[in-house]
Structures are given as C-alpha cells and as structure tokens.
Amino acid sequence: SPALKFKVYAKCSTTKARASTMVLPHYTARTPMFMPVGTMGTMKGITTKQLEELDCHVILGNTYHLGNRPGKDLLDKAGGLHKFMNWSRGMLTDSGGFQMVSLLKLAKITEEGVEFRNPHDDSLMMLTPEMSIELQNSIGADIMMQLDDVVSSLTTGPRVEEAMHRSIRWLDRCIAAHKNPDRQNLFPIVQGGLDIKLRTCSARALSERDSPGYAIGGLSGGEAKDQFWRMVSLSTDILPENKPRYCMGVGYAEDLVVCSALGVDMYDCVFPTRTARFGNALTMSGSLSLKSGKYAKDFTPISKDCDCPTCKTYTRAYLTTVVAKENVGCHLISVHNIAFQMQLMRSIRRAILHDDFPNFVRRFMSIRFGNTVPLWIINALKSVNIDLTVADESGYLATSIDSDFKK
Amino acid sequence: MTKALTFTVQNPQPSNLSTGSNGDSQSPKQKCRLGQLEFTPPTTTTATTTDTTKISLETPNFFQYTIQGLQPHLVPEVASHLESMPPAIRVNLEGFVKDREIPVSTEYPGKLHQFLGYPENNSPLLLLDIYDPVILERNIKPNSKSLGVDTEGGLQRITGKGLAKIVEKYRPDIFVLPADYVFSKIEELYEGKRVKKSVERTKNWITEYMDTSLSQSQKPALFVPLTGAPNETLREASVNFVKELDADGNVIDGYVISEYGIVGGYPLEKKLDMAWSSFSSLDQNKPRYMVGVSSPHDVVMSVDSAGIDLFDATYPYAVTEQGFASTYVFGDISVESRKDETLKGHISLWETPMFGDFGPLVPGCTCFACQRHTRSYVHHLLMTHEMLATVLLQIHNIHWYNNLFKAVRSSLKDGSFNEKKCAFLKNYVKQGEDGNAKYLLNELILLQSQTISPTTKAGYKKFGRRLSEDSATTA
Ligand SMILES: [Zn+2]
C-alpha cells in the first residue's frame, strides 16, 4: 500500500509475537504499540507536545464525535484534524458506528447503514459506509476503519452471521468510497462474534481484499476472557503475516502482553486516561487509588522504575493532596498512565527484538499476579508455547485461578 | 549575620507629570517605585557546589498563584514553556490542611519546596500564606486562641503555636504571619467591636507564633499583615504593634495588606489611601505585598497610589476560568493590529465568530498557546468541555500578565509610567451610569460568582449550551 509500509524486524522464536515498523504518512510507528484515545481531537488536558515527549506514535480520534463537533466543514477548512489540533504524528479514526450503537439507543441497522435519531433535533438520520468514509477522509487520519455492523459479543444466533456478512459488503462500499488511498489507509474489521466458523470465514474474506492492515473487532464486550483470546488467536492465524493487526478496545496490561504473544500489533483503549480522571495510577502490580487517604504519608513515587515527569517529580503523598482538588492533579496521573502504557509497549518490543519475550512474559506475570494467574492467561500462553505451570530457570511457576481478572 | 532576603528600593525616574492622585496636592510625593528583592537560599547539606544561586526579583512583580505549588491547570513540563516568569511562588497553607492541625505532609523529610516537586538546588522563592486569595468571603469562626480553616473534613483550627510547628517543618522562604481577617463585605462590621477584636487577636496569634518559633534554627523571612482598616485608630494600633515587634528592624522583612483585610464597600482608591497611611509610618525600605489585588487596573493603581511592590497572579487564573484570553495593553495601543479587541481587555473564546477563526489568540503573541494553536481550536475545546482549553488559556493569560509587569517596570525606568498609567486607566476604567467607576477587567469578580470551571460539565451547561446552538447554525 502506498500509505503504509509494514516491516517485521524481529520475530519471537517461541510465540507468535513480532516487532515491526509501520511507516505511515505522518509518522513511522513501532509495533506492538498502544494508541491512546483522544476522542475530541485532544487528550485529557495533555498538550500534543507532551504526547510526543511521552512517546505516543499514533493517537485515536472518534469520528462520530468529531463529525458533531467541530464538524466536517470546519475540518475541511482547517485542512484535517492533524492541523486543527497541531499533531504531527500518526492518527487513527474509528468509523463512528460503534459510538452510534453504544450512545444512541434508537439506532436501527439496515442494509443501507446505521439509522439513528439526531439527539439535537430528533430528526431521523443515517450513517452509511460512504458517509463514514467521507467524514474520515475529511479528518485525514493515517488509518481509517471501515463501518461495520456491530453486534455485542454476547449476542448469539443468526444475527451474528448476518452482521458478519453485512460487514464484508459494507467494507466493499467503504473501499469504493475512499478518496485518498495514497495518503490514508482503510482497515477492515474481522467480525463473527465468538463463533469459530464465522470468524474464520470473516478473516478469510477480508484477507482476500489485500488491505493495508486488519482489525479484530466485536470483542472486549464482556465475553469470557477464555473465549476472547481464542478469537484473537484464530484471527491472527488467518490474517496475512505481512500486514499489521489491530485488536480494538484492548488496554489492560496483561491483555497487551498476552495479545502480543498471539501476534497482535496495535491496541487502543480509553481505560488509562479515564481511570486517571478518578485518581487511579497504573503500575505493574495493579492500580493505586490516590484519592483514598491510604498514601497520605507515602513519600515514594507512583513507580520508582517509571521515567515519566510525574514520577520523577512527585510522591504519592503529594499526588494525594492534589488529585482530588484540581484538573492539574488529573493531568499528572494521565501523564503517568500514558507513560506506563508506552513503557510497557517498549519493553515488549525490546524483549521481542532480543528474542527474550517468553522470559519477559514470565517476569511480567510473576510481578502482576504472583503465583496464581487467571486460567485464561495460562491457556492463552500455553497455546503459544509458554507454560507458566512449569518452573523456568528462575524457578517461577504459577497455578491457575478461575477469575478473569485479578487486582 | 546577613539576611537571606534583602530588598533595595531604586527610586524611579521622576516623572514630569504630577501624581497627587490622593488629593495631596501640597506635596506631590511619588509613591510608585522600583525595587530589587534578593534571596540567597540556605546552603543545603546535599548541594555539590558551594555557591548557591541567588534568586532575584525586580519589583513591581508578582508571586505566581499556585494550587499546591502548581499553577492552575499547568503541570511543570507545560509551565516550563513560559519564559522569564518571576521565580517566586505563593503557596496557600489551607490547601494542605485536612482533619488535623499539623498537616500529614509536614512528615515529609525535606522542605515544602521539595514536597511540591521543586529540585533542591533550583527552587523558586516560596512564600507561605494561610488563605487562598481567590476566596474573599469565608465563615471560619476565629477565636482568641486560633484561626479557622475550612476543609473537606469541616472547620479546622490552628493556633499560633501550631503555625510555628508547621513552618518549622515546611521551611518556606517567606512566611506571612497570621491575622484575623474580617472576611466580610459589610462595612459596619469594620467599626467597633469586631475589628477591634481582630487587631487584638492578630497580636495574640503573632506573639504566640514568635514565642514558639524562637527555638527554631532555620527561620523564614517574615512578612507581617497590617490590619485595622478602615478604623484609623485601630490601624495605628496595628502599625504600633508592628513597630514594637520589629524594634531593631531585623525581625520583619516585609509588610502585607490583604484585600480581605480591608474590604467593605470601599472603592479601591479609598483602600489604597488606608494602605498608604499604614505604610507611610513604617520602614520605607521594606517590600510591600498586596494580597488579593490582582486585576491589571488595580495593580497599576496600587503601584501608583500606595507604592505596592508585590502582587498575586490570581487575575490570569480568573480570566482563564471564564474561557477568555487577555488582550489589554499597558503602553501604546495604536500599534496593535486588533485595536478593538485590545480595548476590550479580553476576547471570549466562547463566541461564535471564534468557530472558524484560525488565527492565534492574540496576533503577535509569543506564548506557547498562540504559537501552536488557534482560536478555532480553543473554541472547540471549550464547546466540548475539554480540559486542554483552560491549559492553553492559562498559558496565554499568565504570559500576558507577566508582560504587564514588564511594561510597568520599564515605564518606571524610563519615566513614562504616569503617562501610560493615565492612558491605561482611561482605556480600562469607565464611568458607569451610576457615577461609580466601571472596571472592564473584572474577571476576578466573575470568578467569585462562578466557582465552576468552563471545562467541567456544570460549566459547560452554564456557558456552552446556548452558544453551541449559535455555532451550530453558523456551521
Ligand atoms: Zn510515572
């Protein structure tokens, strides 16, 4: 593709993990990478200069929200969102469909598109694949997503199959409507719910389109984690080896590590910045609630290994005094949480490059979970030849617990 | 022993215009002045070099207004884009008080500077005062033994002794001694009992503080509040107490007049006359700090009529909280490209025409926000109640405020202060229909009535809704 050059520069010899460069029109990103979400063309009071300093390669914008405000006309006049917000690196936009279905209760999906009531004047409106692409062309992101027929991952039955086939038809309409293939990339989205046959069918059909990259969608919607990883792994097995793979809506540290082992390259999630708003700081061993008085006398940084400006400057006790009171306290935690995600991704890439990824995974799990690791993680890692239940050289081994998520 | 904090008055160039703003036509004495505040930080045990860097502040100038040591909305790496800011911050003790007299953060092993994140060898001059000057009305029930602080956990009392302990731990560079501020806009309260009590209590608290702090080794420079206004007798009593306290001239390093110490329904001119009557019988070579007076015309008038040297930067914060960007100019405005906007003092980024305006907040402004972002973008951020709006506006507004002080100082140096002052007041203070002066730069008052930031959901409801409909129609 003229707007995306993907080069795998290191492969893990044990798992499906790989480290790559992805040359985009605005920036050369390194994967596996995490993309923080800046819904409205900004991210939680953080300047674009800070985002660069935090090593963000690609950020996310939400098409539905940007279409409402500032709107397509202004984005056209501004010359796209990059210029409007003064961001010179990579950008990805969603199709707007997911927002529509999750925010607007009245959305009805037909072959034509997603029908919804305009919340401002109550008129009936329609988002079609063509309109989504037109808007995304105006925003001008390096990567755009196809409009897909979104069903909850908990839905079963014929609706899932219908949505999967419709998403493929919509993809073809998106491809036809796309005006800037020389400077913007359109990613299809693998659908098919939790059904092996449907997901296989979707992944195969999309692979035939020879798109610049692929997304794995319709997950992270409350399904059991053991089903989640199996769907991810199945998709990465089918999708082309030489194209980037993007798992949508994933952002917990353990999910990033496991999915990278399964061969995923890109992630996005609102969680790190959203949780910062509530005074929660991310660390390797879990998240710290700095709003509680618990850390009022703790004169250590959030994490002594973190090199972010917040950890280099402030103690947990200080953050406790400032976090509840002002926006600026929230900014301090957001900075750390973004830095935390970026540092984690850098250490994943480094481990892959040195072909030390399996050891990295074991170290990570021992810090995060100790000796009891959720069963789904043990199963997922076993599928890529890392067996946490058997001791390694360092002597670490884990037994499984049933819960999806601990700490 | 040489003092850590020194102040040198440098008389400004005499101006060819007579001042006499207080009607003192017999001896038109120029009160405005230039000064130099210098601070030599105590040598630290861990410092690798023996030479400590001196902090130097030309006056008139301001202490950066901070919330827990941080400028509103600005994390340090963002604040670092601001150029030549005065290396002096104001920290409000009440921000650290919760459910006990001595805050938990005093258990931090280092100085308050380090707790607030400043490096040991490169800290700004840190002034610790008790109250946040943005809040002008309080109900804090002081008594003869202790002052009150309103916290999330309810009212917390602090005694003079308690303050001495806190200061011993925090080790600020300057501490503003406590005073029983009356915190009321009702003029009658300032006559008779209440204000008499306030002078008495202030005396008691300070005496208790001084007695307790005698044993401390590392003492901060002390600024003392002058109280008693508007009662002449009581003001005199307050001044006399300060004279006693500072009998050898080495105890007190500066004088403080607080807006909330002299409120009541008085116009600023009257307040400044009261302030001046207190200052005039005290040591002329000590700095004068006016707390709670911060808007540009008030600053210019205070420099002119009461020789004030130091202010707070609460004004830019108030401008930011309204969703405004400052445009006022002290000096020649005929050169400004948007003279209409300059004369308004600020532009509102909420307004519909900002929607498609891809120019900077103020043409020619060199601040980080104007260099990198547009009016259109800031308007969008306000409309979507995104926090970056107030970040960018605060950068511009504090940069602009800093320029005001630079312009005031340079006019004092070249003798053009009076001329520029007159033009400035003419531009930004109008005669109202009721005959009273109308201040154009009145955002501080707006902040009082509106405690919510425009980037919060409540603020969006208040500001954003009506306007969003406007812009939707233009869009
Ligand atoms: Zn950090």
Ligand SMILES: [Zn+2]
């Ligand atoms: Zn500016």
